[in-house]
Amino acid sequence: MARPKIAIATFQHETNTFAPFVTGWEQFMTPGSWPAFCVGDQILETCTGLNVPISGFIETASMCDLIPISYAVAEPGGLVTQAAFDAICERMLTGIKAAGRLDGLYLDLHGAMVTEQADDGEALLLKRIRALVGADLPIVVSLDLHGNISPEFCDLVSALVIYRTYPHVDMAETGRRAARVFDTILRCEKLPYKSFRQVDFMVPITAQSTRRQPGQQLYQKLESLEIQGVLSVDLAFGFPPADIPNCGMSVFACGYDQAAVAAATATVVAALAAAEDSFDDQLMAVDDAVQTAGDLAKQAQRPVIIADPQDNPGAGSSGDSTGILAALLKHNIPALLGMFWAPEAARLCHKAGVGAQVQLTLGGTFPEQNGPEIVVTGSVKHLSEGRFICAGPMLAGISANLGKMAAVTLTLKNSGEIVVVIGSNRAQTADREIFRHIGCDPESYGIVVVKSAIHFLADFEPIAERVLFAVAAGQNPCKLTDIPYKKLRQGLRLGPQGPAFINPEY
Numbered sequence: 251m252a253r254p255k256i257a258i259a260t261f262q263h264e265t266n267t268f269a270p271f272v273t274g275w276e277q278f279m280t281p282g283s284w285p286a287f288c289v290g291d292q293i294l295e296t297c298t299g300l301n302v303p304i305s306g307f308i309e310t311a312s313m314c315d316l317i318p319i320s321y322a323v324a325e326p327g328g329l330v331t332q333a334a335f336d337a338i339c340e341r342m343l344t345g346i347k348a349a350g351r352l353d354g355l356y357l358d359l360h361g362a363m364v365t366e367q368a369d370d371g372e373a374l375l376l377k378r379i380r381a382l383v384g385a386d387l388p389i390v391v392s393l394d395l396h397g398n399i400s401p402e403f404c405d406l407v408s409a410l411v412i413y414r415t416y417p418h419v420d421m422a423e424t425g426r427r428a429a430r431v432f433d434t435i436l437r438c439e440k441l442p443y444k445s446f447r448q449v450d451f452m453v454p455i456t457a458q459s460t461r462r463q464p465g466q467q468l469y470q471k472l473e474s475l476e477i478q479g480v481l482s483v484d485l486a487f488g489f490p491p492a493d494i495p496n497c498g499m500s501v502f503a504c505g506y507d508q509a510a511v512a513a514a515t516a517t518v519v520a521a522l523a524a525a526e527d528s529f530d531d532q533l534m535a536v537d538d539a540v541q542t543a544g545d546l547a548k549q550a551q552r553p554v555i556i557a558d559p560q561d562n563p564g565a566g567s568s569g570d571s572t573g574i575l576a577a578l579l580k581h582n583i584p585a586l587l588g589m590f591w592a593p594e595a596a597r598l599c600h601k602a603g604v605g606a607q608v609q610l611t612l613g614g615t616f617p618e619q620n621g622p623e624i625v626v627t628g629s630v631k632h633l634s635e636g637r638f639i640c641a642g643p644m645l646a647g648i649s650a651n652l653g654k655m656a657a658v659t660l661t662l663k664n665s666g667e668i669v670v671v672i673g674s675n676r677a678q679t680a681d682r683e684i685f686r687h688i689g690c691d692p693e694s695y696g697i698v699v700v701k702s703a704i705h706f707l708a709d710f711e712p713i714a715e716r717v718l719f720a721v722a723a724g725q726n727p728c729k730l731t732d733i734p735y736k737k738l739r740q741g742l743r744l745g746p747q748g749p750a751f752i753n754p755e756y
Protein backbone atom coordinates (compact mmCIF):
# COMPACT_ATOMS: atom_id res chain seq x y z
CA MET A 251 0.00 0.00 0.00
CA ALA A 252 1.28 3.46 -0.91
CA ARG A 253 1.98 5.78 1.99
CA PRO A 254 -1.27 7.51 2.97
CA LYS A 255 -1.36 11.24 2.27
CA ILE A 256 -2.84 13.29 5.10
CA ALA A 257 -3.29 17.05 5.33
CA ILE A 258 -2.88 18.52 8.83
CA ALA A 259 -3.90 21.86 10.31
CA THR A 260 -4.45 23.65 13.63
CA PHE A 261 -7.18 26.23 14.26
CA GLN A 262 -7.84 26.84 17.95
CA HIS A 263 -9.72 29.47 19.86
CA GLU A 264 -11.49 29.23 23.21
CA THR A 265 -14.17 31.91 23.06
CA ASN A 266 -15.55 33.60 26.15
CA THR A 267 -18.76 35.14 24.82
CA PHE A 268 -18.94 37.45 27.85
CA ALA A 269 -15.53 39.07 27.23
CA PRO A 270 -16.10 42.67 26.09
CA PHE A 271 -13.48 42.59 23.30
CA VAL A 272 -13.18 40.63 20.06
CA THR A 273 -10.45 38.28 18.82
CA GLY A 274 -9.21 39.40 15.42
CA TRP A 275 -6.53 38.47 12.94
CA GLU A 276 -3.91 40.39 14.94
CA GLN A 277 -4.46 38.11 17.96
CA PHE A 278 -3.70 35.04 15.82
CA MET A 279 -0.49 36.76 14.68
CA THR A 280 0.64 37.61 18.27
CA PRO A 281 -0.81 34.94 20.53
CA GLY A 282 1.35 35.59 23.65
CA SER A 283 2.16 32.15 24.93
CA TRP A 284 1.50 30.09 21.77
CA PRO A 285 3.30 29.92 18.41
CA ALA A 286 2.13 32.62 15.98
CA PHE A 287 0.20 31.94 12.76
CA CYS A 288 2.26 29.98 10.24
CA VAL A 289 1.77 27.85 7.15
CA GLY A 290 3.33 24.89 5.32
CA ASP A 291 6.68 23.55 6.49
CA GLN A 292 6.99 26.42 8.98
CA ILE A 293 4.53 24.41 11.10
CA LEU A 294 7.02 21.53 11.36
CA GLU A 295 9.84 23.93 12.32
CA THR A 296 7.71 25.82 14.86
CA CYS A 297 5.76 23.05 16.55
CA THR A 298 8.06 20.02 16.60
CA GLY A 299 8.85 18.95 20.14
CA LEU A 300 6.28 21.23 21.79
CA ASN A 301 3.37 20.05 23.94
CA VAL A 302 0.81 20.86 21.24
CA PRO A 303 -1.48 18.32 19.53
CA ILE A 304 -0.20 18.77 16.00
CA SER A 305 3.35 18.08 17.22
CA GLY A 306 2.31 14.73 18.73
CA PHE A 307 0.41 13.84 15.57
CA ILE A 308 3.39 14.63 13.33
CA GLU A 309 5.69 12.55 15.54
CA THR A 310 3.43 9.48 15.53
CA ALA A 311 2.02 9.57 11.98
CA SER A 312 5.36 8.60 10.47
CA MET A 313 3.55 6.01 8.33
CA CYS A 314 1.95 8.87 6.37
CA ASP A 315 3.02 11.63 4.02
CA LEU A 316 1.89 14.73 5.88
CA ILE A 317 0.90 17.96 4.14
CA PRO A 318 1.04 20.79 6.71
CA ILE A 319 -1.56 23.43 5.81
CA SER A 320 -1.85 26.14 8.49
CA TYR A 321 -1.46 26.75 12.21
CA ALA A 322 -3.64 29.40 13.91
CA VAL A 323 -4.06 29.83 17.67
CA ALA A 324 -5.01 32.97 19.61
CA GLU A 325 -5.12 33.58 23.33
CA PRO A 326 -8.64 32.87 24.65
CA GLY A 327 -10.84 35.97 24.47
CA GLY A 328 -14.06 37.40 23.09
CA LEU A 329 -15.86 36.43 19.87
CA VAL A 330 -13.64 35.63 16.89
CA THR A 331 -14.26 38.26 14.25
CA GLN A 332 -15.98 36.82 11.20
CA ALA A 333 -13.24 38.34 9.04
CA ALA A 334 -10.47 36.49 10.94
CA PHE A 335 -12.44 33.23 10.94
CA ASP A 336 -13.19 33.46 7.22
CA ALA A 337 -9.57 34.32 6.37
CA ILE A 338 -8.17 31.36 8.33
CA CYS A 339 -10.86 29.06 6.92
CA GLU A 340 -10.04 30.22 3.42
CA ARG A 341 -6.33 29.56 3.97
CA MET A 342 -7.16 26.02 5.14
CA LEU A 343 -9.49 25.31 2.21
CA THR A 344 -6.97 26.63 -0.31
CA GLY A 345 -4.23 24.45 1.21
CA ILE A 346 -6.43 21.34 1.24
CA LYS A 347 -7.41 21.94 -2.38
CA ALA A 348 -3.79 22.45 -3.42
CA ALA A 349 -2.77 19.19 -1.71
CA GLY A 350 -4.66 17.22 -4.38
CA ARG A 351 -5.92 13.70 -3.69
CA LEU A 352 -5.89 12.98 0.06
CA ASP A 353 -6.41 9.87 2.17
CA GLY A 354 -7.47 11.91 5.19
CA LEU A 355 -7.35 15.09 7.18
CA TYR A 356 -6.20 15.67 10.77
CA LEU A 357 -7.46 18.82 12.48
CA ASP A 358 -6.16 20.13 15.80
CA LEU A 359 -9.14 22.20 17.00
CA HIS A 360 -10.34 23.54 20.34
CA GLY A 361 -14.08 22.88 20.37
CA ALA A 362 -15.21 26.13 22.04
CA MET A 363 -14.81 28.63 19.20
CA VAL A 364 -17.64 31.12 18.71
CA THR A 365 -17.52 33.71 15.92
CA GLU A 366 -19.46 36.92 15.45
CA GLN A 367 -21.92 34.99 13.30
CA ALA A 368 -21.66 31.35 14.42
CA ASP A 369 -22.29 29.88 17.87
CA ASP A 370 -20.42 26.76 16.75
CA GLY A 371 -17.23 27.83 15.00
CA GLU A 372 -15.92 24.28 14.61
CA ALA A 373 -19.14 23.00 13.01
CA LEU A 374 -19.05 25.89 10.52
CA LEU A 375 -15.41 25.10 9.71
CA LEU A 376 -16.20 21.40 9.22
CA LYS A 377 -19.21 22.19 6.99
CA ARG A 378 -16.97 24.23 4.70
CA ILE A 379 -14.32 21.50 4.65
CA ARG A 380 -16.88 18.74 3.98
CA ALA A 381 -18.28 20.82 1.10
CA LEU A 382 -14.79 20.65 -0.42
CA VAL A 383 -13.65 17.09 0.40
CA GLY A 384 -16.99 15.24 0.46
CA ALA A 385 -18.71 13.19 3.14
CA ASP A 386 -16.45 10.12 3.05
CA LEU A 387 -12.89 11.41 3.56
CA PRO A 388 -11.64 10.36 7.03
CA ILE A 389 -11.35 13.47 9.21
CA VAL A 390 -9.86 12.84 12.64
CA VAL A 391 -10.00 15.75 15.10
CA SER A 392 -8.40 16.38 18.46
CA LEU A 393 -10.10 18.81 20.84
CA ASP A 394 -9.38 20.63 24.07
CA LEU A 395 -10.96 19.28 27.28
CA HIS A 396 -12.91 22.58 27.33
CA GLY A 397 -14.70 21.91 24.04
CA ASN A 398 -18.42 22.76 24.02
CA ILE A 399 -19.23 20.03 21.55
CA SER A 400 -22.37 19.87 19.41
CA PRO A 401 -24.12 16.89 17.77
CA GLU A 402 -23.76 18.70 14.40
CA PHE A 403 -20.00 18.82 14.81
CA CYS A 404 -19.81 15.12 15.72
CA ASP A 405 -21.81 14.25 12.61
CA LEU A 406 -19.19 15.97 10.45
CA VAL A 407 -16.06 14.29 11.88
CA SER A 408 -14.99 10.67 11.49
CA ALA A 409 -13.34 10.35 14.88
CA LEU A 410 -12.53 12.55 17.84
CA VAL A 411 -10.04 12.50 20.70
CA ILE A 412 -9.92 14.98 23.59
CA TYR A 413 -7.24 16.04 26.10
CA ARG A 414 -7.47 14.04 29.33
CA THR A 415 -5.68 16.39 31.67
CA TYR A 416 -6.36 19.84 33.11
CA PRO A 417 -3.75 21.43 33.39
CA HIS A 418 -3.33 20.25 29.79
CA VAL A 419 -0.02 18.42 30.10
CA ASP A 420 -1.14 15.84 27.50
CA MET A 421 -1.75 18.01 24.44
CA ALA A 422 1.00 16.34 22.39
CA GLU A 423 -0.09 12.93 23.71
CA THR A 424 -3.63 13.66 22.46
CA GLY A 425 -2.15 14.32 19.01
CA ARG A 426 -0.35 10.96 19.26
CA ARG A 427 -3.63 9.24 20.14
CA ALA A 428 -5.27 10.91 17.13
CA ALA A 429 -2.52 9.48 14.92
CA ARG A 430 -3.05 5.96 16.32
CA VAL A 431 -6.82 6.23 15.74
CA PHE A 432 -6.10 7.45 12.21
CA ASP A 433 -3.78 4.51 11.57
CA THR A 434 -6.53 2.04 12.56
CA ILE A 435 -9.11 3.80 10.36
CA LEU A 436 -6.77 3.68 7.36
CA ARG A 437 -5.99 0.02 7.94
CA CYS A 438 -9.69 -0.90 8.37
CA GLU A 439 -10.56 1.11 5.24
CA LYS A 440 -13.92 2.14 6.70
CA LEU A 441 -15.20 4.82 9.04
CA PRO A 442 -15.98 3.89 12.67
CA TYR A 443 -19.32 4.09 14.46
CA LYS A 444 -19.73 7.08 16.75
CA SER A 445 -21.64 7.71 19.95
CA PHE A 446 -22.13 11.18 21.43
CA ARG A 447 -23.93 12.21 24.61
CA GLN A 448 -24.33 15.65 26.17
CA VAL A 449 -24.50 15.78 29.96
CA ASP A 450 -27.31 17.63 31.76
CA PHE A 451 -25.21 19.60 34.26
CA MET A 452 -22.25 21.97 33.93
CA VAL A 453 -19.10 22.05 36.03
CA PRO A 454 -17.36 25.36 36.83
CA ILE A 455 -13.78 25.67 35.62
CA THR A 456 -12.32 25.72 39.13
CA ALA A 457 -13.90 22.29 39.81
CA GLN A 458 -12.49 20.72 36.63
CA SER A 459 -8.88 19.97 37.54
CA THR A 460 -7.73 16.43 36.84
CA ARG A 461 -5.18 16.89 39.65
CA ARG A 462 -8.22 16.88 41.99
CA GLN A 463 -11.16 14.52 42.44
CA PRO A 464 -13.47 13.64 40.84
CA GLY A 465 -11.78 14.82 37.62
CA GLN A 466 -8.77 12.57 38.16
CA GLN A 467 -10.70 9.31 38.49
CA LEU A 468 -13.19 10.20 35.75
CA TYR A 469 -10.45 10.79 33.20
CA GLN A 470 -8.40 7.80 34.35
CA LYS A 471 -11.43 5.61 33.69
CA LEU A 472 -11.56 6.43 29.97
CA GLU A 473 -8.62 4.30 28.91
CA SER A 474 -10.08 1.24 30.64
CA LEU A 475 -13.18 1.56 28.43
CA GLU A 476 -11.12 1.25 25.26
CA ILE A 477 -11.76 -2.47 24.90
CA GLN A 478 -11.95 -4.55 21.71
CA GLY A 479 -13.98 -2.69 19.10
CA VAL A 480 -13.67 0.70 20.81
CA LEU A 481 -11.09 3.05 19.29
CA SER A 482 -11.40 5.93 21.72
CA VAL A 483 -13.58 7.17 24.58
CA ASP A 484 -13.43 10.84 25.50
CA LEU A 485 -14.93 13.34 27.88
CA ALA A 486 -15.05 17.13 27.50
CA PHE A 487 -15.70 19.13 30.66
CA GLY A 488 -16.76 22.09 28.50
CA PHE A 489 -16.12 25.82 28.77
CA PRO A 490 -18.79 27.54 30.90
CA PRO A 491 -18.33 31.24 29.94
CA ALA A 492 -19.98 30.66 26.56
CA ASP A 493 -23.62 31.57 26.09
CA ILE A 494 -24.42 29.01 23.40
CA PRO A 495 -26.85 26.07 23.25
CA ASN A 496 -24.09 23.45 23.22
CA CYS A 497 -22.22 24.77 26.25
CA GLY A 498 -21.25 22.11 28.79
CA MET A 499 -20.00 18.57 29.26
CA SER A 500 -20.20 15.84 26.65
CA VAL A 501 -18.93 12.32 26.01
CA PHE A 502 -17.79 10.84 22.71
CA ALA A 503 -16.69 7.36 21.67
CA CYS A 504 -15.94 5.71 18.36
CA GLY A 505 -15.01 2.24 17.15
CA TYR A 506 -16.10 -0.72 15.06
CA ASP A 507 -18.36 -2.43 17.62
CA GLN A 508 -21.45 -0.26 17.64
CA ALA A 509 -22.91 -1.68 20.86
CA ALA A 510 -19.60 -1.39 22.72
CA VAL A 511 -19.20 2.22 21.58
CA ALA A 512 -22.68 3.14 22.85
CA ALA A 513 -22.05 1.27 26.11
CA ALA A 514 -18.81 3.22 26.62
CA THR A 515 -20.49 6.64 26.45
CA ALA A 516 -23.33 5.41 28.70
CA THR A 517 -20.76 4.25 31.27
CA VAL A 518 -19.07 7.67 31.33
CA VAL A 519 -22.40 9.52 31.60
CA ALA A 520 -23.33 7.28 34.55
CA ALA A 521 -19.92 7.88 36.19
CA LEU A 522 -20.46 11.65 35.88
CA ALA A 523 -23.89 11.36 37.49
CA ALA A 524 -22.41 9.32 40.33
CA ALA A 525 -19.65 11.93 40.82
CA GLU A 526 -21.96 14.95 40.70
CA ASP A 527 -21.88 15.60 44.46
CA SER A 528 -18.10 15.50 44.70
CA PHE A 529 -17.24 18.44 42.42
CA ASP A 530 -15.95 21.33 44.52
CA ASP A 531 -15.31 24.81 43.13
CA GLN A 532 -12.82 25.60 45.95
CA LEU A 533 -13.62 29.32 45.78
CA MET A 534 -12.94 31.72 48.68
CA ALA A 535 -13.99 35.36 49.10
CA VAL A 536 -11.06 37.58 48.13
CA ASP A 537 -10.56 39.11 51.60
CA ASP A 538 -10.61 35.65 53.19
CA ALA A 539 -8.13 34.34 50.65
CA VAL A 540 -5.54 37.10 51.11
CA GLN A 541 -5.86 37.10 54.92
CA THR A 542 -5.60 33.30 55.08
CA ALA A 543 -2.56 33.46 52.80
CA GLY A 544 -1.05 36.18 55.00
CA ASP A 545 -1.46 34.02 58.12
CA LEU A 546 -0.16 30.86 56.43
CA ALA A 547 2.85 32.66 54.97
CA LYS A 548 4.10 33.65 58.43
CA GLN A 549 4.88 29.98 59.19
CA ALA A 550 5.35 28.53 55.71
CA GLN A 551 8.62 27.40 54.18
CA ARG A 552 7.20 27.62 50.67
CA PRO A 553 4.99 30.15 48.88
CA VAL A 554 1.24 30.21 49.35
CA ILE A 555 -0.27 30.51 45.88
CA ILE A 556 -3.47 32.52 45.35
CA ALA A 557 -5.17 31.91 42.02
CA ASP A 558 -7.24 34.68 40.40
CA PRO A 559 -9.47 32.37 38.31
CA GLN A 560 -12.09 34.94 37.37
CA ASP A 561 -9.44 37.15 35.72
CA ASN A 562 -7.75 34.28 33.90
CA PRO A 563 -6.67 35.39 30.40
CA GLY A 564 -6.53 31.67 29.58
CA ALA A 565 -10.32 31.66 29.84
CA GLY A 566 -10.77 34.91 27.96
CA SER A 567 -10.52 37.52 30.71
CA SER A 568 -8.42 40.59 30.02
CA GLY A 569 -5.95 40.03 32.87
CA ASP A 570 -6.27 43.48 34.46
CA SER A 571 -8.75 42.95 37.29
CA THR A 572 -7.63 44.90 40.33
CA GLY A 573 -9.58 42.79 42.86
CA ILE A 574 -6.78 40.82 44.49
CA LEU A 575 -4.26 43.68 44.26
CA ALA A 576 -6.76 45.96 46.05
CA ALA A 577 -7.25 43.35 48.81
CA LEU A 578 -3.48 42.92 49.28
CA LEU A 579 -3.04 46.70 49.54
CA LYS A 580 -5.97 47.02 51.94
CA HIS A 581 -4.65 44.33 54.29
CA ASN A 582 -0.95 45.29 53.87
CA ILE A 583 0.00 41.81 52.74
CA PRO A 584 3.24 41.44 50.75
CA ALA A 585 3.20 39.26 47.61
CA LEU A 586 4.41 38.70 44.09
CA LEU A 587 1.51 39.24 41.64
CA GLY A 588 1.30 38.60 37.91
CA MET A 589 0.90 38.81 35.09
CA PHE A 590 -1.12 41.97 35.04
CA TRP A 591 -2.08 43.12 31.54
CA ALA A 592 -1.15 46.82 31.37
CA PRO A 593 0.58 47.83 28.10
CA GLU A 594 0.61 51.57 28.86
CA ALA A 595 2.06 51.04 32.35
CA ALA A 596 4.73 48.75 30.89
CA ARG A 597 5.61 51.43 28.34
CA LEU A 598 5.94 54.06 31.08
CA CYS A 599 8.22 51.77 33.13
CA HIS A 600 10.49 51.19 30.13
CA LYS A 601 10.64 54.94 29.51
CA ALA A 602 11.50 55.62 33.16
CA GLY A 603 14.12 52.85 33.50
CA VAL A 604 15.16 50.48 36.29
CA GLY A 605 15.25 52.15 39.72
CA ALA A 606 12.96 55.02 38.73
CA GLN A 607 9.90 55.96 40.76
CA VAL A 608 6.74 55.68 38.67
CA GLN A 609 3.08 56.43 39.12
CA LEU A 610 0.99 53.85 37.27
CA THR A 611 -2.69 53.37 36.57
CA LEU A 612 -3.52 49.67 36.71
CA GLY A 613 -6.83 48.21 35.50
CA GLY A 614 -9.99 50.16 34.83
CA THR A 615 -10.24 49.22 31.14
CA PHE A 616 -13.42 47.20 31.80
CA PRO A 617 -14.59 48.56 35.16
CA GLU A 618 -17.97 46.81 35.07
CA GLN A 619 -16.46 43.33 35.11
CA ASN A 620 -12.91 43.90 36.32
CA GLY A 621 -13.29 46.55 39.00
CA PRO A 622 -12.04 50.12 39.18
CA GLU A 623 -8.57 51.29 38.24
CA ILE A 624 -5.94 51.61 40.95
CA VAL A 625 -3.26 54.31 40.88
CA VAL A 626 -0.04 53.12 42.51
CA THR A 627 3.40 54.58 43.06
CA GLY A 628 6.34 52.25 43.01
CA SER A 629 9.85 51.69 41.77
CA VAL A 630 10.84 49.82 38.63
CA LYS A 631 12.65 46.68 39.77
CA HIS A 632 13.27 44.90 36.45
CA LEU A 633 12.39 45.28 32.77
CA SER A 634 12.14 42.81 29.91
CA GLU A 635 10.93 42.55 26.33
CA GLY A 636 8.70 39.67 27.38
CA ARG A 637 10.48 37.07 25.27
CA PHE A 638 11.48 33.87 27.04
CA ILE A 639 11.22 30.11 26.76
CA CYS A 640 8.65 28.45 29.00
CA ALA A 641 9.96 25.61 31.14
CA GLY A 642 7.02 24.12 33.08
CA PRO A 643 5.34 20.77 32.36
CA MET A 644 2.58 22.23 30.19
CA LEU A 645 4.33 24.84 28.06
CA ALA A 646 7.98 23.67 28.03
CA GLY A 647 9.87 24.90 24.99
CA ILE A 648 7.27 27.43 23.84
CA SER A 649 8.70 30.86 22.98
CA ALA A 650 6.50 33.35 24.78
CA ASN A 651 6.08 36.86 23.42
CA LEU A 652 4.39 39.02 26.04
CA GLY A 653 5.67 42.37 24.78
CA LYS A 654 7.24 44.97 27.05
CA MET A 655 7.18 43.79 30.66
CA ALA A 656 8.12 45.32 33.99
CA ALA A 657 8.35 44.24 37.62
CA VAL A 658 7.32 47.11 39.88
CA THR A 659 7.80 47.22 43.67
CA LEU A 660 5.05 48.83 45.74
CA THR A 661 6.02 49.53 49.37
CA LEU A 662 3.30 48.90 51.93
CA LYS A 663 2.61 50.91 55.10
CA ASN A 664 4.17 48.11 57.16
CA SER A 665 7.25 48.32 54.86
CA GLY A 666 6.42 44.99 53.23
CA GLU A 667 6.49 44.88 49.44
CA ILE A 668 4.13 43.86 46.68
CA VAL A 669 5.88 43.18 43.39
CA VAL A 670 3.53 43.48 40.42
CA VAL A 671 4.70 41.92 37.15
CA ILE A 672 3.00 43.64 34.22
CA GLY A 673 3.03 42.80 30.52
CA SER A 674 1.72 44.01 27.18
CA ASN A 675 0.27 40.89 25.49
CA ARG A 676 -2.42 39.06 27.46
CA ALA A 677 -1.34 35.67 28.79
CA GLN A 678 -2.25 33.25 31.54
CA THR A 679 0.32 32.88 34.32
CA ALA A 680 0.80 29.14 33.85
CA ASP A 681 4.59 28.96 33.77
CA ARG A 682 7.08 30.14 36.41
CA GLU A 683 9.32 31.64 33.69
CA ILE A 684 6.82 34.49 33.35
CA PHE A 685 8.21 35.66 36.75
CA ARG A 686 11.69 34.15 36.69
CA HIS A 687 12.83 35.67 33.39
CA ILE A 688 12.19 39.14 34.87
CA GLY A 689 14.21 38.53 38.02
CA CYS A 690 11.34 37.48 40.32
CA ASP A 691 11.87 33.95 41.57
CA PRO A 692 8.47 32.78 42.90
CA GLU A 693 10.15 30.54 45.49
CA SER A 694 11.55 33.62 47.25
CA TYR A 695 8.12 35.10 47.98
CA GLY A 696 5.74 34.18 50.81
CA ILE A 697 2.66 34.69 48.63
CA VAL A 698 2.39 34.47 44.86
CA VAL A 699 -0.78 35.59 43.06
CA VAL A 700 -1.31 34.10 39.60
CA LYS A 701 -3.83 35.14 36.96
CA SER A 702 -4.87 31.60 36.08
CA ALA A 703 -7.69 29.21 37.02
CA ILE A 704 -6.14 25.73 36.92
CA HIS A 705 -3.24 25.56 34.43
CA PHE A 706 -0.85 27.16 36.93
CA LEU A 707 -1.13 24.02 39.09
CA ALA A 708 1.21 22.10 36.76
CA ASP A 709 4.19 24.38 37.39
CA PHE A 710 3.29 26.15 40.66
CA GLU A 711 1.69 23.49 42.84
CA PRO A 712 4.97 21.54 43.19
CA ILE A 713 6.54 24.59 44.90
CA ALA A 714 3.44 25.61 46.89
CA GLU A 715 2.74 25.39 50.61
CA ARG A 716 -0.98 25.76 49.86
CA VAL A 717 -3.11 26.79 46.90
CA LEU A 718 -6.10 29.10 47.43
CA PHE A 719 -8.70 30.19 44.85
CA ALA A 720 -9.98 33.74 45.36
CA VAL A 721 -13.16 35.19 43.88
CA ALA A 722 -12.29 38.66 42.65
CA ALA A 723 -13.87 40.68 39.84
CA GLY A 724 -13.24 39.26 36.36
CA GLN A 725 -14.61 38.30 32.98
CA ASN A 726 -14.43 34.55 33.61
CA PRO A 727 -17.23 34.20 36.17
CA CYS A 728 -16.80 30.89 38.01
CA LYS A 729 -20.10 30.85 39.90
CA LEU A 730 -22.39 29.55 37.18
CA THR A 731 -25.60 30.81 38.78
CA ASP A 732 -24.23 34.38 38.57
CA ILE A 733 -23.64 34.24 34.80
CA PRO A 734 -26.27 36.10 32.72
CA TYR A 735 -26.91 33.25 30.26
CA LYS A 736 -29.62 33.67 27.64
CA LYS A 737 -28.99 30.95 25.06
CA LEU A 738 -28.14 27.71 26.89
CA ARG A 739 -30.26 24.70 26.02
CA GLN A 740 -33.43 24.25 27.99
CA GLY A 741 -32.98 22.41 31.28
CA LEU A 742 -29.16 22.38 31.40
CA ARG A 743 -28.29 22.61 35.07
CA LEU A 744 -25.98 25.42 36.24
CA GLY A 745 -23.41 23.43 38.21
CA PRO A 746 -23.45 20.14 40.10
CA GLN A 747 -26.90 19.89 41.76
CA GLY A 748 -27.48 23.37 40.32
CA PRO A 749 -30.79 24.83 39.15
CA ALA A 750 -32.03 24.11 35.62
CA PHE A 751 -31.65 26.89 33.07
CA ILE A 752 -34.95 28.11 31.70
CA ASN A 753 -34.50 29.29 28.13
CA PRO A 754 -36.94 32.15 27.46
CA GLU A 755 -36.86 31.29 23.73
CA TYR A 756 -37.91 27.71 24.35
Ligand SMILES: [Zn+2]
Nearest residue numbers: 394395396418
Ligand atom coordinates in the same frame (compact mmCIF):
# COMPACT_ATOMS: atom_id res chain seq x y z
ZN1 LIG B 1 -8.56 24.01 27.79
